[in-house]
Amino acid sequence: MTLRRYLPHYLMIAPFMVLFAAFFLYPILSGLYYSFHDWNGVKTPEFVGLTNYQKILASRDFSTAMTNLLWYISITVPLGILVALGLALLVDSFTGRWANFFRNAYFLPVVLPAFLAATIWRWIYAPNFGLLNMILGWFGVPSVNFLNDTDTMLYALIAVDVWVSAGFNMVILLAGLKNIPGELYEAARLDGASKWQQIIHITIPMLGPVLFFVFTYGFISAMQVFDKPWLLTGSSFTSYGGRRNALLFPVMDMMGRGFGEVKFGEAAAYGFLLTITIVAVTALMFGLRAWRERK
């Protein structure tokens, strides 16, 4: 009786469930299966238990990649949001044509193909005669090899990342800003609040849910960083991560193990370690937010 009653509903969600099972559930479960096997993509998988996980956790590249990732995330996510918020406030202060112009201009890097962005930045960072070194030269600063000096490589990547991501985050934050009722600012102004006080006491609290989304999305994206460091270091499956692996990140290492060394079992285990980390940290963020709201 119940089945008959709800059958049309199940039928209506069936296409989604079938596609979800085919394109999400099956790849995830087969990935989990292969992560416990020695498999090169073709031969019969051989069960090896936790060996792939042990190998990855013990490998020097994994610890380098995770250390790089930790530094990268702790700088790029907050910095990216700060810049995007600044841009959103700036664009929000304009109206009409100028608002459109700035919004589009700051959004442009988001739609630029990654290889093109990397080519532009490789030129900007070029030692001796690159744009950045030319400007630094005017102030007497000697040439810096941004993409090959291990002290500067991470910051060079973060600058590119912020440049690309700021436009996307700005658009989302801008939408959030537009939803803040004008009366709140009006009342604050009447009470004599400065612009800065309005931002701290009205804008940021009212943007809370949007900022949380931007933060979470930025974190998840940063955990999976791949194309920018890959292109900036001129990586290939046979050599990646740049000088002394200063720009080696987990997804690059995973791809290299898979397609460079045809160890797909290890690559699958790597993917699961990364997924577990992302899920755990994201859950922690949601938990903290729920706890704060309850308080």
Add this chain to the structure above:
Amino acid sequence: MKRITRLRAGIAGAAALIVGTAGMAEAQNVTLEYWVYSDFAQGEALALQQEFIKEFTEAHPGVTINITGKGDDDLTAGQVAGAASGNLPDVFMNAQSVGAQLVEVGALANIYEKWMAMPQEFRDQFDEDALASCMPRPEELYCIPYTGFGSLLFRNLTVLEQAGIDPSVPPATWDEWFAQMQKVKDAGLYAIPDETLVFNSIAEIYATSGSSETWGFNWDDRTTRIDPAIMAKVLQKFVDMAPLTSGTSRNDQATKDLFISNQLAFHTVGPWVNPTYEEAAKTSGLKYDFVLIPGDEPGKTGGIRSYEIVGVAPGPNMDIAFEFATYITEKQQMVRWAKLLSRYNANAAAMADPEVSDLPLIKVSVEAARGAMEVAAPYFIDSVPSCYNSTVIDYASATADGEYTPEEGAQEMIAELNSCLAE
């Protein structure tokens, strides 16, 4: 007389190919997927590839060939993934250096028997060393060597003149070349890109002192073949060159721009940059030439050589795919290819053909490839771990920066390479 013999051999080869393929000429509805590097799938190169396809399909009614261009990593990823999913392209190009991965996943068929069934005249067309590099063991042949390169020294003649160097006499030894680099630096210009940033450019400079026997891998005991004394000598060269470089790698667009804008004297690289420089010569008056990379002694050359390969996937289309592979690598096609693009290839008979042997780029390339070092031999045996190339780069650049003495750098590099291979 020699010409007549060559002509006869060519006709015999072509006739044998036609006879050999006649059995296949009856109608069969087959679609072959043919994957090439992306630069083979654009412009005049694509037009010629399509002409080859047209000729082949006309002789083989019912056969359709789809050509697809892909970037380096996309080719490898697509072939590995294709092997896993059972959806491989039938004929494809790739680099020798990823041959071992492709053999491991079963993307490359062993074509030894089919090859041996080909007429002797056809088999004799190919460069012996190039063909040997496709054979890791007796009776195993995983590719037909196709296009290739020997690295060259591109010289900006305007920069050399500005530095007071007579460009009519190319440097014959490393010492002469290095003296010229210093003169260029003294003239306030860049001598050379930073050769420590890319594995292949490190190999090119290593080859000025070393050889194929002291480079590459001993797969039996998983150790590097690099000789510590030679590597120490080469690292000293990187230390000496450090103040003279542009700081960019040989592959950077910025390097080409510096060369074109008369700020960089030397660029060691493969012949694929020539179309860019040729165009710059026409449009902005760039004066340049290309010569052999000088080695430590007169007559010895530096640089590396490598070949793009044509591989055939195992499967129901293997016979016709192999036939197509032999058709496109056959002398007549390789002569047309070389004439069109002035690019060196592994068909020695084509390279010796009077129609192409006098083309300047071909002439130097043939000589360069002959004296060059294999970049990552032996091929098709085992995958090179990613830590290998990065270790070579890391120690070369760290030594050039003064973090190690050349002797320390060489010792530590070799120890780490051995541990990387052992892992």
